[in-house]
Amino acid sequence: MVQGFLKGKSSFGLSILALMVLLFPWVISNPYYLNVVNIIGLNTLVVVGLNLLIGYAGQISLGHAAFYGLGAYLSGILTVSYGVSPWLAMILALAVTGLLALIIGIPTLKLHGHYLVMATLGFNIIINIVIIQWDKVTGGPSGFPGIPNLKIGSLVFDSDWKMYYLIWFFTFIGIVLALNLVHSRVGRGLRALHGSEVAACALGVKTEVYKVKVFVLSALYASLAGSLYAHYLTFISPKTFDIFFSVELVTMVIVGGMGSIWGTLFGTFFITPLPNILHFFDEYKDIFYGLILVLILIFLPEGVVVALRNRYLSRRQGISQTSFHGES
Amino acid sequence: MPTGDQLAQYIFSGLTTGSIYALIALGFCIIHNATGIVNFTQVDFITLGGMMMYTFLLAMGLPLPLAFLLGVLAVTVVGGLVERLAIRPAKSRSIIVLIFITIGVSILMRGIFKIIWGKNQMALPPFSGDTPLMILRAAVLPQSLWIFCITVVVVIILHLFFNHSLIGKAMRATSFNPRAAALMGVNVNRMILLSFALSGALGAIAGIIIVPITTLSYDIGVMLGLKGFAAAILGGYGNSIGAIIGGLLLGVLESLGAGTISSSYKDVLAFVILLLVLFIKPSGLLGHGEKERV
Numbered sequence: 001m002v003q004g005f006l007k008g009k010s011s012f013g014l015s016i017l018a019l020m021v022l023l024f025p026w027v028i029s030n031p032y033y034l035n036v037v038n039i040i041g042l043n044t045l046v047v048v049g050l051n052l053l054i055g056y057a058g059q060i061s062l063g064h065a066a067f068y069g070l071g072a073y074l075s076g077i078l079t080v081s082y083g084v085s086p087w088l089a090m091i092l093a094l095a096v097t098g099l100l101a102l103i104i105g106i107p108t109l110k111l112h113g114h115y116l117v118m119a120t121l122g123f124n125i126i127i128n129i130v131i132i133q134w135d136k137v138t139g140g141p142s143g144f145p146g147i148p149n150l151k152i153g154s155l156v157f158d159s160d161w162k163m164y165y166l167i168w169f170f171t172f173i174g175i176v177l178a179l180n181l182v183h184s185r186v187g188r189g190l191r192a193l194h195g196s197e198v199a200a201c202a203l204g205v206k207t208e209v210y211k212v213k214v215f216v217l218s219a220l221y222a223s224l225a226g227s228l229y230a231h232y233l234t235f236i237s238p239k240t241f242d243i244f245f246s247v248e249l250v251t252m253v254i255v256g257g258m259g260s261i262w263g264t265l266f267g268t269f270f271i272t273p274l275p276n277i278l279h280f281f282d283e284y285k286d287i288f289y290g291l292i293l294v295l296i297l298i299f300l301p302e303g304v305v306v307a308l309r310n311r312y313l314s315r316r317q318g319i320s321q322t323s324f325h326g327e328s
Numbered sequence: 329m330p331t332g333d334q335l336a337q338y339i340f341s342g343l344t345t346g347s348i349y350a351l352i353a354l355g356f357c358i359i360h361n362a363t364g365i366v367n368f369t370q371v372d373f374i375t376l377g378g379m380m381m382y383t384f385l386l387a388m389g390l391p392l393p394l395a396f397l398l399g400v401l402a403v404t405v406v407g408g409l410v411e412r413l414a415i416r417p418a419k420s421r422s423i424i425v426l427i428f429i430t431i432g433v434s435i436l437m438r439g440i441f442k443i444i445w446g447k448n449q450m451a452l453p454p455f456s457g458d459t460p461l462m463i464l465r466a467a468v469l470p471q472s473l474w475i476f477c478i479t480v481v482v483v484i485i486l487h488l489f490f491n492h493s494l495i496g497k498a499m500r501a502t503s504f505n506p507r508a509a510a511l512m513g514v515n516v517n518r519m520i521l522l523s524f525a526l527s528g529a530l531g532a533i534a535g536i537i538i539v540p541i542t543t544l545s546y547d548i549g550v551m552l553g554l555k556g557f558a559a560a561i562l563g564g565y566g567n568s569i570g571a572i573i574g575g576l577l578l579g580v581l582e583s584l585g586a587g588t589i590s591s592s593y594k595d596v597l598a599f600v601i602l603l604l605v606l607f608i609k610p611s612g613l614l615g616h617g618e619k620e621r622v
Contacts, residue, residue, distance in 0.1 A: 126599050
């Protein structure tokens with residue numbers, strides 16, 4: 001019964017989301033806002049994948065900006081330097097990033113806790129420095145220009161609103177896939193893994209295999225978003241893919257709520273434009289950004305959406321749900 | 329192949345930066361042992377140490393030893409404040425939430441540094457001139473000797489503190505088992521506060537002694553801090569001897585790699601070494617690994 005309820009709720013939520021996505025450009029036509037919403041869409045794609053890893057498999061990665069960057073740079077280099085068509089480049093980028101995630105993931109996911117945080121962080125730093133230093137191939141610190149737009153037949157995705165539909169199409173598919181995964185046997189296995197790895201293992205969940213699979217899946221989400229980013233902006237630079245972006249991605253997961261796919265949307269919609277909004281405060285923007293982050297984490301640690309949902313549920317059922325998420 | 333002289337040179341400069349990594353790694357360990365978290369504000373304690381030194385020494389013109397002490401003291405207080413204002417009020421004890429609180433505070437602190445000291449690069453003079461001394465046919469900056477000696481003194485003081493003072497023993501008891509320590513009358517909250525203050529002091533010392541051979545800017549601590557974290561992980565997270573060995577090893581290997589392979593990939597080397605060690609020994613060189621509890 002619970003299963004059916006969740007599925008019903010998901011499809012309701014998805015319809016609302018689809019409707020909002022379709023209508024948005026008719027309501028807001030300012031290209032600047034469209035651009036921000038496009039970036040939010042790309043971030044959502046990365047963060048949905050990352051949330052599967054953090055929220056469901058319980059593994060923290062501070063290296064996902066590297067996969068995002070790999071997708072972007074592979075797409076850029078393959079199309080510009082090797083004349084590969086953009087769609088094929090995107091698929092090749094997915095294959096290479098996925099393979100790399102598999103190679104990195106197998107030894108890395110044997111690590112626990114802070115060792116895993118450091119390993120993924122180290123991986124991100126390595127990829128970032130290689131992008132900066134290997135300037136013959138990557139363009140170095142000044143970036144990589146001239147990446148072609150995506151096209152289907154004669155339709156070229158060369159404007160903000162054309163890319164808007166393409167990006168949100170992929171993001172929507174990404175969300176649907178993630179929700180399906182979460183509500184499947186694999187999803188239950190993952191949640192068991194989050195609860196207790198040993199218990200999950202004892203119940204026959206192949207924890208090692210699951211962790212690596214989700215890691216690779218989340219890297220694929222990031223790579224896809226990176227390729228779209230490269231073909232959208234046609235210019236990429238290493239700064240976009242540094243460890244600070246990895247930190248920001250995990251922040252979006254936490255603020256939205258770990259393990260809440262819908263929370264992810266809130267997290268990305270809230271955090272992505274924050275630097276732009278805070279730009280108004282000029283040189284004080286870092287202070288406000290840090291302060292907002294700290295205050296949310298101190299007072300709403302389970303994520304804003306999850307906190308609100310728990311409050312709503314507990315009021316409806318007359319029992320406190322917070323104890324499930326509290327200190328136990 | 330590098331000659332013997334070059335090799336000595338690389339090892340000396342590696343030991344210098346390695347000492348800094350060791351100090352920073354010790355700061356990470358102390359807070360990890362008290363709370364189980366990674367405290368990313370450690371990164372900014374380093375910067376703040378350098379900045380305070382700049383203010384006391386150059387802007388206010390205080391004598392060097394006094395500026396040094398005041399700088400360390402100021403960051404010690406800031407370390408305590410971070411615990412008091414951001415960690416203790418947190419409603420969640422979840423490790424990842426606490427870690428990200430420290431990341432938030434770190435962003436906030438760098439924002440404040442930018443306002444107070446600006447974005448420009450600054451420089452501090454070395455403690456005692458910059459005429460290189462010849463040791464074992466390697467040219468060594470006097471500042472490197474200062475760094476090395478101060479690190480040794482700090483490590484000895486820490487050792488005495490943790491093994492022979494009542495507070496130090498109470499801190500260790502808390503790190504072994506906070507509940508049992510509390511039952512024995514140890515004020516656990518105060519121990520956590522102290523560990524933040526202590527790692528503030530360590531970060532400040534690292535920052536103050538390294539800045540004369542690097543430059544000073546609002547984000548100087550980031551790469552140094554991450555290398556310190558890497559050193560702590562390399563040695564086995566939470567193990568203080570491991571932190572020292574990890575720091576020195578990382579410094580020397582990085583310096584040898586930069587000298588013999590490629591200096592532009594110096595930072596890559598440090599992290600490749602780290603990843604390789606972790607893949608072979610997932611709990612670091614001296615770590616016992618994190619035990620899984622059912």
